[in-house]
Amino acid sequence: MRRRSALQWLGSSLVLTLGPHQLAWGAGIVAVRLWPAPDYTRITIESDAALQATPHFLADPPRVALDLEGIELAPMLQQLTGKVRPDDPNVAAIRVGQHAARVVRVVVDLKRPINPQVFQLSPVAAFQHRLVLDLFPAQARDPLDELIAQRLRELDAAPNPEPASASTGNAGFKGSAAEGVTPPTRAPDPLGELIARLPAEGSPVTAGLGTIRLPPPPAANAATATARPAPPAAPTAAPVLTQRPAITPPVQPVPATAAAPARPRVTHGSTGGRSDRLLVIAIDPGHGGEDPGAIGPGGTREKDVVLSISRLLRDRVNRTQVNGHTLRAFMTRDGDYFVPLRVRVQKARRVQADLFVSVHADAFFTPRPRGSSVFVLSERGATSAAAQWMADRENAADQVGGVNLREQESVLQRTLLDMSTTAQINDSLRVGDVMLREIGRVGRLHKPRVEQAGFAVLRAPDIPSLLIETTFISNPEEERRLRDPRFQNHMADAMLRGIVAYFEGNPPLARRREV
Numbered sequence: 290m291r292r293r294s295a296l297q298w299l300g301s302s303l304v305l306t307l308g309p310h311q312l313a314w315g316a317g318i319v320a321v322r323l324w325p326a327p328d329y330t331r332i333t334i335e336s337d338a339a340l341q342a343t344p345h346f347l348a349d350p351p352r353v354a355l356d357l358e359g360i361e362l363a364p365m366l367q368q369l370t371g372k373v374r375p376d377d378p379n380v381a382a383i384r385v386g387q388h389a390a391r392v393v394r395v396v397v398d399l400k401r402p403i404n405p406q407v408f409q410l411s412p413v414a415a416f417q418h419r420l421v422l423d424l425f426p427a428q429a430r431d432p433l434d435e436l437i438a439q440r441l442r443e444l445d446a447a448p449n450p451e452p453a454s455a456s457t458g459n460a461g462f463k464g465s466a467a468e469g470v471t472p473p474t475r476a477p478d479p480l481g482e483l484i485a486r487l488p489a490e491g492s493p494v495t496a497g498l499g500t501i502r503l504p505p506p507p508a509a510n511a512a513t514a515t516a517r518p519a520p521p522a523a524p525t526a527a528p529v530l531t532q533r534p535a536i537t538p539p540v541q542p543v544p545a546t547a548a549a550p551a552r553p554r555v556t557h558g559s560t561g562g563r564s565d566r567l568l569v570i571a572i573d574p575g576h577g578g579e580d581p582g583a584i585g586p587g588g589t590r591e592k593d594v595v596l597s598i599s600r601l602l603r604d605r606v607n608r609t610q611v612n613g614h615t616l617r618a619f620m621t622r623d624g625d626y627f628v629p630l631r632v633r634v635q636k637a638r639r640v641q642a643d644l645f646v647s648v649h650a651d652a653f654f655t656p657r658p659r660g661s662s663v664f665v666l667s668e669r670g671a672t673s674a675a676a677q678w679m680a681d682r683e684n685a686a687d688q689v690g691g692v693n694l695r696e697q698e699s700v701l702q703r704t705l706l707d708m709s710t711t712a713q714i715n716d717s718l719r720v721g722d723v724m725l726r727e728i729g730r731v732g733r734l735h736k737p738r739v740e741q742a743g744f745a746v747l748r749a750p751d752i753p754s755l756l757i758e759t760t761f762i763s764n765p766e767e768e769r770r771l772r773d774p775r776f777q778n779h780m781a782d783a784m785l786r787g788i789v790a791y792f793e794g795n796p797p798l799a800r801r802r803e804v
Contacts, residue, residue: 316340318365319417324578325377326626327430332369332383332397332422333579333691340420344407351399355407355422362387369395379403379424402427408693416579421691433640436617440567567617568797570606570788571642573746574599574620575649575683578627580690583652585768591650592625594771598759599648601781609785611792627690630745642752643797644720644788647744649683650771651735651758659767660735662758663725665717666748667741679758680742687745714741716753719795724755724787731783732760732770757784 316338324331334340334357345354357366362385369383381398388394403424410419574596576582582591599620606618619640621633628636637645651662664676671677721739728734735758747754759780760767770776 316360316418318360318363321365321369321372322579323369323372323374323377323380323383324626325374325380326578326622326624327378328628329426330377330379330424331578331627331691332380332424334366334395334420335416336418336420339409339418342407342420344405344422346405348402351402353397353399353403353405353422353424355395355397355420356388357393357395357420359391360393361391362393366393366395379426397422397424399424406693410691414689416689419579419691421693423693431639432619432636436567436569436619436640440615440617566614566797568611568614568644568792569617569619569640569642571619571621571637571640571645571752572599572603572606573633573637573645573647574622575647576627576686576690577622577625578690580627580686582686583650583762585652585762585771586656586765587768589762589768589772591652591762594762594777595648595650595759596622596625598777598780601777602646602648602784605781605785606788609789611789612796614792614797616788629687629690629692630684633746634749637749637752637754642749644791645747645749645752645754646784646788647746647754647756648784649756649758650760650762651679652682652761652763654763656764658735659761659764660733661725661728661731661760662735662740663721663728664740664742664744664747664756664758665721666714666754667743668714671742672740673736675736676740676742679740680744683756684743684745713750713753716795717747717755720753720787720791721755723790723794724757724784727783727787727790728757728759728780731776731779735761 316336318334318336320333320335322331322333322335324333340360341358343356343358345356347354366385369385373380373383377400379400381400383398384396386394386396404427406421406423406425408421408423410416410421412418574592576592577596578592580592582595584590600623603618603620606616609616619637619642621636622628633647634645651658662679664679667676671680718739725734725737725739739755744756747756760771762768762771
């Protein structure tokens with residue numbers, strides 16, 4: 290008892306002799322991170338205890354100020370000022386200073402009007418307490434507009450192609466997993482050829498996807514309006530837009546002696562009335578930003594290797610056509626930043642994707658499991674315990690990456706799950722079977738069949754969706770393969786072969802994408 294009393298007295302005396310600079314005020318800053326992205330910029334302040342933060346939003350000039358209470362200015366916080374990148378679309382600069390006694394102010398100067406969100410994250414995985422500042426542009430970009438504008442720029446920049454043969458298909462798309470696939474640098478463009486051969490403005494042309502019309506552009510002045518020749522008379526009965534691609538009637542070519550009319554120039558954000566059936570493939574690199582995904586025994590991060598494979602797949606998709614339809618890839622993330630699972634689904638639906646492919650790298654507690662897998666959504670539980678475990682692990686990405694619970698759209702999530710019809714799952718199983726066969730040509734399969742489980746990222750009700758586990762990153766041998774550029778290329782080739790084979794046997798529904 291005498292020893293305990295002496296220790297208590299000594300501790301009390303020691304505290305009384307410490308000055309304010311020796312006392313620990315509030316939380317200690319562990320790390321600061323900044324994640325710029327086209328859709329939003331995230332700033333994270335990690336600490337060993339929850340921070341008390343008071344935000345201030347100022348509009349002119351646009352900036353956000355965070356008052357962190359109960360702490361002193363630390364060198365770790367000052368590192369935020371050097372983390373701003375010149376290409377950050379939202380943040381211009383960050384300033385940190387001691388605003389008052391035990392109050393540190395962080396000021397974020399913005400490049401454009403922003404809708405900010407500030408929220409706290411409890412400790413999870415390797416993270417301690419996190420204070421998150423998400424900076425969303427007040428005017429969000431339109432990804433569908435960007436896809437269409439990109440296609441129109443290609444049509445305007447490319448010379449008039451040679452007439453396409455009747456068997457457009459995917460001729461020239463050959464090769465094995467060993468030798469890789471060499472897609473054509475520029476596939477024939479029947480739509481561009483058709484537009485170039487239009488006899489005059491305003492004439493209808495049947496192209497299997499419905500009626501394409503080029504409305505005459507507005508006249509610059511009265512003189513040009515009167516000087517323009519009258520267009521030929523329209524046919525008495527225009528073809529009717531069908532729900533499925535119809536047989537394309539022959540298009541009468543322009544005589545060789547007559548010069549083909551110049552293709553009208555189209556500015557960004559406008560199609561000029563032109564229609565083009567794009568097959569949009571939503572490519573979803575898993576994890577990112579705060580969420581590294583699985584980490585191999587050699588330190589390889591899942592978020593890095595799946596982004597590399599996804600970019601290779603994107604480049605291949607953008608050089609490919611199937612049955613005359615142009616393929617266009619849309620990336621749910623194209624950098625090292627976090628995208629919530631529900632936002633990945635929303636992005637794919639926003640661009641009216643025809644297929645959703647989520648790319649991941651598998652992991653397990655032991656290094657023995659190996660091989661590739663393909664998963665689709667299930668409404669009635671997982672097809673195996675391993676599939677359920679995998680779905681639980683992938684669905685936990687929001688907890689690690691950090692989601693603002695106040696912004697969670699639980700009603701929307703329930704609606705998406707309820708609307709996941711049998712038709713969508715059946716389509717996903719069809720493309721999954723094809724994809725599994727092609728991936729099996731690259732390496733070993735973990736399971737010989739497509740697995741099903743309740744993956745949150747596969748819940749788009751109107752888009753065939755699949756999740757590909759490329760290999761087990763927890764297996765040392767397969768981790769080395771994942772880092773190998775040759776394996777990454779072969780895996781991207783196999784995915785492209787699966788996509789092409791699926792659309793060759795399953796023509797897409799007619800869909801007009803116009804701005």
